[in-house]
Amino acid sequence: MKELPLEKLQDIDNETFDEHSDYKQPEKLIDEAKDMEPFRLSKAYVRLVSYVQALNAACTGIKDYHVHYSSRVANVLDVLEQVQEITDSVSLEPGRHRFGNPAFRRWHAKLLHRAPTILDTIVPSSLGSAQIELLDYFLGSFGNAQRIDFGTGHELNFLGFLKGLDLLNLLTYEDCAAVGLYVSHKYLEVCRKLVIKYRLEPAGSHGVWGLDDHFFIPYIFGSSQLAAPGGNTLGLRPTAILDKKLTKELSKSNLYFSAIDFINVMKKGPFYEHSPILYDITAVPSWSKVNQGLLKMYDVEVLSKYPVVQHFHFGNLFPFQQFV
Template sequence: MAENEQHSDSKPKDDTSPIPVNHVYVVPRKEIAMVPDMGKWKRSQAYADYMGFIVTLNEAVKGKKLTCEYKVSETIEKLLVLLGTMDRWIDETPPEEQPSRFGNKAFRTWYAKLDQEAEVLIAAVIPQQQGAAAPEIAVYLKEAVGNPTRIDYGTGHEAAFAIFLCCLCKIGALNGDDQLAIIFKVFDRYLEVMRKLQKTYRMEPAGSQGVWGLDDFQFLPFIWGSSQLIDHPTMEPRHFVDEKVVNENHQDYMFLECIKFINQMKTGPFAEHSNQLWNISAVPTWSKVNQGLIRMYKAECLEKFPVIQHFKFGSLLSIQPV
């Protein structure tokens, strides 16, 4: 499933700083302007690093509950403070009265605050000697919350947050001991903040395929969440369409948290509003679900020009060929 990606150097590691102190950081920019440029992306160091990061974390959370014991480092705590600040700004920026139901303009006010403060927020998270990395990494944090012009959010924005975390691993702010906390603490908190943004400002799904897409907004929590459920003694994929099972177990499993959010936001038969997920519930094992979702993520997100044209490449996420 990810044969050539396992060796990527972007995995959370134990060495203190994989990047030399004199490393030259650059502000990331777009490199994929036309459909033929997609070949550059598929051959790039960025693609290998990104998929390596996704697959490494997928392996780390296998069979583990959100509520299990794991190490929480100082950097993880600082990231939670950062996300808490973003959450507080939502409370301080209520939706505006406007005629259109979707895409509340107050999101732009909220976003302007993040745009202004992102580098300061990141400087508070990363080691002082890596301070020069803040402008480069800040770009991914700003890309991770949705688009202020269209007031939409989708899997490309979600990927930017994973890239943001991957960059923190590359500069040594996060390491191998942080793998579980990266998903169970930081990414899970990020999802909470994104759901609050989506609900508060009625954000449009970016590039949504409607009922033919996996979900309106997210993809990665379904991958990592299905890995958590591999070899579960009683819960099979067919059980996640049962609301009772979801309500009783969502605190332990990211996949079920996602289903709970869908059940809150959508009405009508599950098979109609979430057809792809309904089909997945017929897959016999979580292991097969997990492998299928990784393949689907590559095909539906990472190989789609409308998603990748917005990606930005710098010194940490490099467009250079592997």
């Protein structure tokens, strides 16, 4: 990721929003590939990058994603629990379906209907005018109803939703470790159930040459968990992911191993065949280098890819205006 000037980061980190701020319906402003250059110079891009970096730093060296969390984070977890309840309530369409189960469209319609009430869990009435922006990122966090797919663009929208809460002071800097670890863990649980139940297609996947069919963030924050200034927290090298039994055990505490375990559930055959990029990463000598490499890869493979970022919208929380 870009190394952002300290004074620029301080400017953007010190900006806050309240009941007196202006909010608007976020707009689709990336319509073609040439719009990527202004995006990567925008305030929105800087805000997303700085938030990923802040969450990543807060996760460093924390062995277990089951961390202590504030009442603010508890509200976010409650929101995710309500999303999970919708999944439990929407049954599958019978019969064989070539591309995912059409019941996912009913699931999304139910989420759309309930979303304003769900967000009331975390957004006080005094900030009700901000819901128009938060709703856009929230609804974009759980796959696409028309394509019946899920991918890193939806994951990016969830980061936007979380950063939006942060800008509104509904999450704070003190929550970064809990957001990067426990909230990410719960979000992954919700989305994995969606992927499995409704057989969601990978969105924007590079196929076998992508890092993962659906996710990216757990690899960043999970590798940060394993990195520490003096080495790594578990005394394990990246090759440890090839041990399925160990991976299953560590999936209960580490996001990286949790992501690998999900792949082991979803895919058959030799790991080096179905996940060659992750297999190549096992040759990296330390988790800190893995983490640094993944941050750079996220910038290249997610934040620089038109097919992914075209679905991210821009309002006052994430302005498209030039910043860098």
